[in-house]
Amino acid sequence: MQIYRVGGAVRDKLLGRPVSDIDWVVVGASPEHLLALGYQAVGKDFPVFLHPQTHEEYALARTERKTAPGYHGFAFHAAPEVTLEEDLARRDLSINAMAEAEDGQLIDPYGGQRDLAERRLRHVSPAFAEDPVRILRLARFAARFGDFSVAPETMALMRQMVAAGEVDALVAERVWQEIARGLMEPWPARMFEVLRDCGALARLMPELDRLFGVPQPAEHHPEIDCGVHVLMVLQQCARAQAPLTVRFAALCHDFGKGLTPPELLPRHIGHEGRGLAPLQALAERWRLPSDCRELAELVVREHTHVHQAGGFSAEARLRLLERCDAPRRPERFAELLLACECDARGRLGLEDRPYPQRPLLAADLAAIRALDQAAISAAALAQGLKGPAIGRAIQAARLQAITACESDRPR
Incomplete structure (x- = not known):
């Protein structure tokens, strides 16, 4: 029996990044062997065991075979004769398909170390195409490693997967799980750039995809393109270390601009109201958590009013606070203000502009809540x-x- 550290722990150690979760693979053992050693079986789909002392997860080396479309359509085979190389071959990216032996030796049969050095995200084998979740995972890694590029052959394979309808088989919960994790990475905009480049964004999130190529007034938006603006806002959220709710709201705040009638271009008058229906459709499709959905609805509806608050009378600002239920839900209102500040700064050349509306409305709310x-x-x-x-x-x-x-x- 041989035990290897595999996957992300090996990758992050080579990158000099902190190692948190460690995955272990056991080669040359059977479930009965591990049970006899005191390991506890916990895997449902394939043999995974908890170490009797550390309680870390140890998986038997396994192969997998595609049996049906989508994320769940796999059959797994785990046996003592399955080799480490066979186990690593089923992994998604070369940088995740390395192992470290107990003596520290690196096992890298698929060029992961070279791809780390060359800052490249590359699939291990054609089996990548069998699991559509891997498109989302790769896009999430692009958001984590901002200076990595996607290998051309991997991008071509992802485009083929989208064309074959594999992305359409993804279940809502898994899509949201990966999107939410990608939103919290240091470069979340890159996740959506990769998804758009391979065609998956149009299938998973057409509400965002349709914003690209839509113009808006240059005096307010030097970057012009609505989709480019949204991704710039998302990066401002990452810069501000905003929570998931704010980042998701920023992603959705201009959905209405994708539905602006031609005669209203490029001004997008009334886009706030037009943005609510596509947001609600997305929320139902992805079964969003209520906190993300509620803040996004508030930001879609009110972000332009917050931007204009500096010119409002005291009466108008009070109406805005009450309409947002700010006296009763001050934490959510604070998130609205942060999302609006990121919106104001997510514009070409205006990344450091002052945003006095945020302290203005925060002070108004504090005065009200002191009563x-x-x-x-x-x-x-x-x-x-x-x-x-x-x-x-x-x-x-x-x-x-x-x-x-x-x-x-x-x-």
């Missing part, structure tokens, strides 16, 4: 007010607080 709403309600009740009249009293106090905050603000 003792229970005391205001009690005073209104003491005056004989009821129902809607109490609500108006609270709103008047909020407006007074915002106005006072505005008068105290440095000019």
Whole structure:
């Protein structure tokens, strides 16, 4: 029996990156052998075992065979005679198909170390085409390793997979899982560039794909192209270390511009409202978590109003805060402001522009939340007010607080 460290742990060690999760492969053993040594079986589809002391996962070397379309259409074979090279051959990319023996020796039958040195993402074998998830995984690695390029032969293979309909067989949960992980990488825009280049973006996310090539006014958007702008906004989110909710909202914020009638180009008047239906369609298709869906809806609907808030009266800013349910959900409103700041900065040459709207509206909200709403309600009740009249009293106090905050603000 031989045990090898494999996959991402070997890759990251060679890159000098932190190694977190370690995958182990066992060659020359059977399930019965590992059970006799005290390992605990946990695998459902193929033999995976937990080490009796470290509780790390150890998988028996295995091969796989395509049996049906899509992500789940595989049959696995694990046996003592399966070699390490056969196990590594089923992996997606050469940089993930290396192993390290217990004595530190590197086993690299498919050129992974060379591809690391040349900063290249390349498939191991034609078997890459059997699993459409690998397109998403490669795109996610492109978002992680910003200076890696996709090998031309691998891009050609992914295009063939898309044309064959393999991407259409992906299940929603797995698509979102990979997209969400890619969004949190250092270069998330690259994930969508790769997906667009191979044709998968049009199948998985047509709401975003249709933005590319759509013009917008150069005085506000020097980069012109709507799709390019969205990816620049996404990179600003990464720069700001924004959470997943903000990054996804940024990705969706201009969906309505892909539906602008020709007569309204390039101004995109009313794109906020037009963007809600495609967002809702995507949310249903991908079964999005509620926090991502809710913030994205808010950003789609309100981002231009936030941009214009510096010219609003106190009354208009109060209406914006209340429409966003900001007094009750301040954390979500803070995420809206961050997404809007990234939108303002995701423009060619304007990456470091000031965005005073964010501190302005944050200060307004802080003034509102500092009010003792229970005391205001009690005073209104003491005056004989009821129902809607109490609500108006609270709103008047909020407006007074915002106005006072505005008068105290440095000019």
